[in-house]
Amino acid sequence: DAGVTQSPTHLIKTRGQQVTLRCSPKSGHDTVSWYQQALGQGPQFIFQYYEEEERQRGNFPDRFSGHQFPNYSSELNVNALLLGDSALYLCASSLRRTSSNQPQHFGDGTRLSIL
Amino acid sequence: GDSVTQMEGPVTLSEEAFLTINCTYTATGYPSLFWYVQYPGEGLQLLLKATKADDKGSNKGFEATYRKETTSFHLEKGSVQVSDSAVYFCALKVGNNDMRFGAGTRLTVKP
Secondary structure, eight states: OOOOEEEOSEEEEOTTOOEEEEEEOOTTOOEEEEEEEOTTSOOEEEEEEETTEEEEEOSOOTTEEEEEOTTSOEEEEEOSOOGGGOEEEEEEEEOGGGOTTOOOEEOOOEEEEEO | OOEEEEOOSOEEEETTOOEEEOEEEEOSSOOEEEEEEEOTTOOEEEEEEEOSTTOEEEETTEEEEOBTTTTBOOEEESSOOGGGOEEEEEEEEOTTSOOEEOOOEEEEEEO
């Protein structure tokens, strides 16, 4: 039973570029959430996708956008990259109808470095 | 808003020592509480959870009790091992809202 998988593992970009990160949820899950974890800090919620729509959003600028596909996989896009976007980006999945007050399952993350 | 405050680290212990990492929370609803662990270069792994007041979550020798009266969910282990060295995150979730995490506590266990 595959867990949450993310790609790529590591990525190096320069300021002003654009990046796309990918996530496949745990088998049977239909909801995907994205988090940003800066070095030495806890994860911060970016947004959540369910039924191919953004359902919740944290305090992140419009440069951060996403998409969910019919197979429940998801992409996170970041435009006009800033040095401060350097972080570990975590994807988490859950099954919406049973996920109330239940934990999310996390992938190993994509380490994004901005030069 | 909903938030979690956890003990700042780093914490350094000798093998077989007793561990406590404090966690307190603020929530507008009725949260579930979690402890996650993160090993170097990896994502977050669920360590234990508690979904209502007075529940005790436990796993791999770690325990935490949901204390509504003190809004706390402290993590404890009676005898730590070198392999327990990691970063520990306290988190809460209300319904289908996003998870809110503490800043993390780095634990180093020395032989």
